[in-house]
Amino acid sequence: xxxxxxxxxxxxxxxxxxxSFDHMLGSLKAVNPxxxxxxxxxxxxxxxxxxxxxQPLAEFQAQLQPDPDHHFPAVDLQIFGGDxxxxxxxxxxxxxKSYFNQQRDLQHSQKxxxxxxxxxxxxxxxxxxxxxxxxxxxxxxxxxTICNRAFAHYGTSFGRVDMNLLYINEPFKSIYNRLIDxxxxxxxxxYYYDTASxxxxxxxxxxxxxxxxxTYQQFLDDCNKGNLPDYSFVEPNYSDHDTDxxxxxxxxxxxxxxxxxxxxxxxxxxxxxxxxxxxxxxALLIVYDEHGGIYDHVVPPACSPDQFTAxxxxxxxxxxxxxxxxxVRVPAILVSPWVQKGTVVDRVFDHAxxxxxxxxxxxxxxxxxxxxxxxxxxxxEPNSGTIDPARNLLSLDTMRADCPxxxx
Amino acid sequence: MTLIHVPRPxxxxxxxxxxxxxxxxxxxxxxxxxxxRLPSHYRGEIYINAIKTEGEAAKYIRxxxxxxxxxxxxxxxxxxxxxxxxxxxxxxxxxxxERAERKRTSxxxxxxxxxTSGKSGRKK
Numbered sequence: 001x002x003x004x005x006x007x008x009x010x011x012x013x014x015x016x017x018x019x020s021f022d023h024m025l026g027s028l029k030a031v032n033p034x035x036x037x038x039x040x041x042x043x044x045x046x047x048x049x050x051x052x053x054x055q056p057l058a059e060f061q062a063q064l065q066p067d068p069d070h071h072f073p074a075v076d077l078q079i080f081g082g083d084x085x086x087x088x089x090x091x092x093x094x095x096x097k098s099y100f101n102q103q104r105d106l107q108h109s110q111k112x113x114x115x116x117x118x119x120x121x122x123x124x125x126x127x128x129x130x131x132x133x134x135x136x137x138x139x140x141x142x143x144x145t146i147c148n149r150a151f152a153h154y155g156t157s158f159g160r161v162d163m164n165l166l167y168i169n170e171p172f173k174s175i176y177n178r179l180i181d182x183x184x185x186x187x188x189x190x191y192y193y194d195t196a197s198x199x200x201x202x203x204x205x206x207x208x209x210x211x212x213x214x215t216y217q218q219f220l221d222d223c224n225k226g227n228l229p230d231y232s233f234v235e236p237n238y239s240d241h242d243t244d245x246x247x248x249x250x251x252x253x254x255x256x257x258x259x260x261x262x263x264x265x266x267x268x269x270x271x272x273x274x275x276x277x278x279x280x281x282x283a284l285l286i287v288y289d290e291h292g293g294i295y296d297h298v299v300p301p302a303c304s305p306d307q308f309t310a311x312x313x314x315x316x317x318x319x320x321x322x323x324x325x326x327x328v329r330v331p332a333i334l335v336s337p338w339v340q341k342g343t344v345v346d347r348v349f350d351h352a353x354x355x356x357x358x359x360x361x362x363x364x365x366x367x368x369x370x371x372x373x374x375x376x377x378x379x380x381e382p383n384s385g386t387i388d389p390a391r392n393l394l395s396l397d398t399m400r401a402d403c404p405x406x407x408x
Numbered sequence: 409m410t411l412i413h414v415p416r417p418x419x420x421x422x423x424x425x426x427x428x429x430x431x432x433x434x435x436x437x438x439x440x441x442x443x444x445r446l447p448s449h450y451r452g453e454i455y456i457n458a459i460k461t462e463g464e465a466a467k468y469i470r471x472x473x474x475x476x477x478x479x480x481x482x483x484x485x486x487x488x489x490x491x492x493x494x495x496x497x498x499x500x501x502x503x504x505x506e507r508a509e510r511k512r513t514s515x516x517x518x519x520x521x522x523x524t525s526g527k528s529g530r531k532k
Contacts, residue, residue: 241466
């Protein structure tokens with residue numbers, strides 16, 4: 001058994017908000033050509049048909065107002081460029097058109113093509129270059145937050161493609177319930193930032209099992225005491241708000257929240273794990289729930305369908321959706337001292353890979369799981385049976401001592 | 409090991425008066441649905457359709473989230489209080505023995521006390 005897998009006891013997932021791969025990590029193509037980022041030839045036509053280039057002009061705040069549309073019909077336009085024919089092919093040519101639809105402002109619509117220079121995001125770009133960055137991690141659905149996050153918790157959105165209240169249907173249990181109900185029993189916790197930010201999409205779990213939840217401060221304490229559960233899911237702060245101890249600024253990076261606050265948050269999660277005694281035994285996945293309507297150049301692939309179908313009425317496109325295509329590509333990075341520096345992963349993943357990986361690693365074979373989750377790839381190999389070295393990302397024989405630190 | 413500097417955002421990044429996003433609106437609606445299932449004394453008085461800013465949304469979200477936790481804690485405490493501890497026959501017999509023992513001890517103590525107070529009375 002490779003030592004990295006042998007020692008692995010804790011998996012932590014941090015899910016940020018609404019930024020595409022090219023927007024956040026596209027600049028890294030210039031540093032490491034294996035990273036499928038932005039090239040000078042990438043463009044989208046504006047509403048007059050003129051090409052708009054992708055440019056490193058993204059700003060931390062006040063640039064993407066209004067919030068770019070990322071509901072199902074808008075993402076359909078972004079991916080298919082406005083072609084609604086039966087023979088259409090995805091071409092990623094509708095981002096500027098989609099943003100133009102919101103304000104009818106030609107100049108402003110071009111900003112959807114902007115991406116961050118490497119120097120602007122020292123935390124995310126450093127982690128991507130130092131550990132394993134995924135070239136093909138896609139949102140689970142070409143749609144908004146709630147249904148995409150549902151895939152991270154349940155491996156399905158139960159047929160939803162919108163922001164409406166998610167009613168959970170049997171028989172698919174959340175990853176948290178699978179773990180705590182397992183024999184032997186495993187531990188699991190969802191850490192929301194604070195009670196004023198709370199959990200975003202799984203209020204059904206909060207209502208019935210509030211003991212599964214903790215706060216960001218408790219996450220830091222649990223790291224410090226070496227008490228992390230087997231599986232942790234961390235949510236950022238979704239709003240600017242006052243607390244008893246002062247002001248808390250949103251750090252989820254959802255437009256139009258300041259991206260630098262998110263950088264600090266990501267660094268604080270990384271440092272809390274790295275500074276703890278659990279560092280050799282923990283893998284951290286940093287991933288974004290969906291692209292937020294912001295440009296990415298990689299065509300989302302088709303996938304095996306789920307057992308649900310969203311009606312033409314629910315999708316708002318006039319066409320039903322069988323959950324047989326992934327959403328737009330998002331940033332995803334796997335951090336562990338057992339990961340080879342500069343690893344670039346080309347296999348296809350989506351958020352259903354999260355419960356798939358955690359279930360297989362801690363519980364083993366498990367049923368029932370949604371068809372989408374059953375077919376999703378895993379980013380950490382199960383710690384039993386024969387390990388394929390080509391798939392194992394925690395591949396080093398000795399733990400790295402050269403991992404970076406951030407001054408947070 | 410490399411130490412990487414993380415820049416601090418400007419102070420004016422904080423704006424609790426920023427209009428609520430579609431995401432926060434959805435979150436408020438989910439929690440409103442949860443609030444309606446709470447016992448009445450845990451329900452608040454915030455009218456969710458009047459929530460316009462992030463700060464207002466956060467205030468409501470905090471109220472409901474804390475109420476959910478408190479309602480569960482109260483239910484758990486009530487469960488502990490109400491649940492009768494069913495005693496087995498042996499335990500009942502043991503309790504009877506304990507009571508008899510306590511009675512014997514108590515009577516002996518009372519007698520001894522009487523003697524003592526009698527003495528002191530006499531001293532007086």
